[in-house]
Amino acid sequence: MKHRPTVGEILQAKGVSRRGFLKYCATTASLLALPPSMIPRIAEAIENARRPSVIWLSFQECTGCTESLTRSASPTVEGLIFDAISLDYHHTLQAASGEQAEAARHAAMEENDGSYLVLVDGSIPMANPGYSTIAGISNYDMLMETVKGAAAVVAIGSCAAFGGLPGADPNPTGAVAVQDLVTDKPVINVPGCPPIPMVMTAVLSQFLTFGKIPDLDKHGRPLAFFGNTIHDRCYRRPFYEQGKFAESFDDKGAKAGWCLYKLGCKGPTTYNACATVKWNSGTSFPIESGHPCLGCSEPRFWDKGGFYEPLSTGKFGSGAKVAGAAVAGVALGAVAAAAGRRRQAKYTKEA
């Protein structure tokens, strides 16, 4: 087994000063949404953390998650993390291909048995294994084989976390999420379509820093990033409270930057860090650009009604069924009245 250097050693080797390291720890804390008071503990932990092996599996996906990740302005703080991990298998990013690539995967699995991380993007088709294969191996077989010796599995993106677009109604491939198949290993879901790149790297650095699974919410998402709704953190929230809403995409309210609730914003029911971490190196996020949140980090977000349908809109059922209920009401009422009158008539006769 080859020596895996600690992060402290890696940074030292790169000539990073202690001041630089403190800066790094501060930004890491910020990234992990940890309070600044945690910085000394982070520093201690990171110094002694060892570089883990990572195997990245891509199934039914669009590579958008990888695109997002590689847009996270490498080499930066996040880049450092990637220096600190050993990405031993990734279709898109690795140089090796074919049998060499598969050999690399097996080698990494053997070398780091019980301690490597498996990252998955894309959903797994269960209707027919032939729907998606890599090197002749079905997605299902590859996943199950690879996770066997893993310390934990990270499902990157909404497809891996919840089934995503392939799993949307009518789900022709029988797509399922990682957590539907992997039940004996910790699964961390980092959903989003795509997930915020900083969030992806932060989850990895959290694992790296503390060596354990972060606190997760009921959907298996790290609470550090998915603990608040977009709505709670939205800078337009004051307008919601004042009842100031954009009614269409080009009206006065939209131009004044009012709340997009009525335009279908799913912020109130969507847990993600977009409103604070933002996108494109902190430039903006959809609501800031004037578009309602689609709720892409929520389970089955494709099937939750129209993107531009306001959140509070209920489904009242079809007019025909309501009319049917009305007809039933008339019938029941008539029967009740007839029964009442029959009793009256009977009593009158008896009396």
Next chain:
Amino acid sequence: MTSIDEIGVQVEATHGNVRPILNEVIHAIDRLLDDNIPTTIDLAGLPFGPGELDELEATLGNGELVATLDALGSSRIRETTYPGVWWIEHRNVHDEVVGRYLEVTRLPEILCSQDADIMAGRARLRDAFE
């Protein structure tokens, strides 16, 4: 003028997110003076509307002291017009902002020379002149 400026979006000056932070700063100064406890506010964790960060920065203003740090990219450590309130901005090697903090303290920790660096420096000095 770029085409982006032609989009008819007006930025409303305030969404009301600045005032609570200023309040928090005042409380932090109280803590510093009364109990000698420094406070760090991570601005990344707070919701800001367009222009509000600039508004906050302008409100706090520039004080007497600015320091730059060159480690893993540049950093600016600047005291605001309110002594004890420091505006700290970390950038990466691509000069992109990776962290913004308000520190309410007498001297931000990052400005102090670190023992590890002092020792490394001493070693280098010895190597060079002994």
Next chain:
Amino acid sequence: MDLLEFARGPALQVAVYILVAGTIWRIVGIVLLSKKPDYSEARGSGGLGAALKVIWTRAFTAEPFKKATLYPKIMAYVMHIGLFATIFLFTPHIVFFEGWTGFDWPGLPNSAIFFIAVATVVSGFALIIRRMTSPVLKLISNFDDYFSWFVTMLPLITGLLIPVRALFRYEDLLAIHILSVALLLIWLPFGKLGHTFLVFITRGTTGMVFERRGAKT
């Protein structure tokens, strides 16, 4: 299907079907009972106008009774106006109705609605305490009175918990809120909450009968 989808979808749908069927059932069940012809020589018309007049005027207390009924009347006004405002003037609700009817109207700021809802809950508790302590109300109250109070207060209270994020997550609170509304809609036609529609029939009937006699309505 998560709880919110269940609440917003099937639960609400079924509630609306039951509401519609139950309401019409009750109205038809009353209207189709026998009617006694009145052959006496009419003094007033006893027409629809009289019915409409009383439907409106009985919203107000006649002078001689004002003092005795002041407290419950004020509480009932707060309750009814509060319910009206929270149901129909809260923007997310307006959006809800707009999705259904296609119409929208201006609402009140959320903070105002919050206070109105609190006042409504307070009036609700004032009324239930009165019901549980007044000898008259203790005697004449039954399960319907207490249960109807409960299902009316539930959406108010669950609605108020949403902005304060108490106990549960937003979407769970929202789901519970909608489920409580569904419960209200389901119960509404069958118990005394039926007065939302019976008030027109009951007051209207009296209006017609008494105006026909030229008597005080």
Next chain:
Amino acid sequence: MTTVDGRHTLDREAERIAYKPPEIRHDKQGDMSTEERVDHAMHHFVKNFNTQIASYLDGCLHCGMCADACHYHVRTDDPRYTPIWKIELFKQAYKREVGPFAFFYRLFGFKKKVTVDQLEEWQHLLYDSCTVCGRCSLVCPMGIDIAGMVSMARHGMFKAGLVPHELHETAKRAAETGSPLGITPEKFEERLEWMADEHEVDIPLDVEKADVLAVMSSIEIQKYPQSMAATAKILNAAGESWTFRTDGFEATNFGMLSGNTEWQKEASMKLIDAAIKIGAKTLVLPECGHAYMAMRWMGANMYGKPLPFKVQHISEYLADALNTGKIKVKKVDKSVTYHDPCQVSRRGGATQAAREVLKHLGVDFREMPNGGDYNWCCGGGGGVVTIKRADELRHRVFKLKMDQVEATEADELLSSCANCRQSFDDSQEHFSWDYTMGSLMEMVAENLEEQTS
């Protein structure tokens, strides 16, 4: 006007110690098994459940405000006197037997079958402590006519043989002899002659054809016979072609008050037949409240079609006659307050007639506080005045009336109902009160101006 000490002794006594309802006697008529009684009560409750009554019984909110309008509750604070509670059994029967959800009420036993014990208990509530004055109907936010339903509930009580004895006997006598006080046609004729002599007035009797049929209440014939003379004076002065009839003179209707619809119909038909026989254009009802309800608003329904003549209360007749100048009156220089008979004013719709008459009399008219349609009842309506055991309660609630009258400080107290007059006289005696109730009609008769034409 404030000789409080001598007057309220009994009442003050009662207030010092907590009010205890008297031991209630449950009266029973007939030899029926308990099942039969319940069955009869049910059947005759159920007959009444038409759309109007259903809308009332379904609409009640249990808000309890009717209690604040009821003199019995206001004076005793006994929650059982809450008007809507008085018809609880009636409501129970509705929900169980006829209401839109009756099936479920029966299936799950949400509403139990009414028991004979309950019916006995409710005898006190439906008879002794309700004058059918209808004040509760005006406070009800749903506009429910509770008083009307008390009358209907009495139908069931009567058939179950659960009527207070005195009322039952009075009603029975009325059915058997044609008058609750046992006044036969012969007795009526005798008393008419006496009054004609005494007051030197022509009183036409049993005229074959006449435009106006005048009728009397037994209370007047017996206790206030001068009102017969007053009626005659007025109708004569107006130049009417009119008559009394021995085959139809009794205006009271104890069938209605006790809850016996057959008797009610018999009594009404006597008057209707007499009026039709003589080809009357108008039936003038005497100063009697419930007679107005029985004939003006229920008469045609007893007859089964519209009546071929007009029905007027004497106060309405007087108002018309004065307004059209048929009769003229001298000015009366007195301050007067007027007690509205519930069935004529609040429930009958003729509130303004008496006020018009008083205007013609030129009196200083002083409306009672909350008078007119919101008047407190005399306490004797709905047959209550006949029920001996209810006397204590009746006197108790009369206090409200006394306060109302006294607040006006008027010289004279008038009304237009012999039954009110009777219960006022009784309570006056009980309290040694200094107001005596006079008759509006008699005041008109006394102050008629000779027609000059």
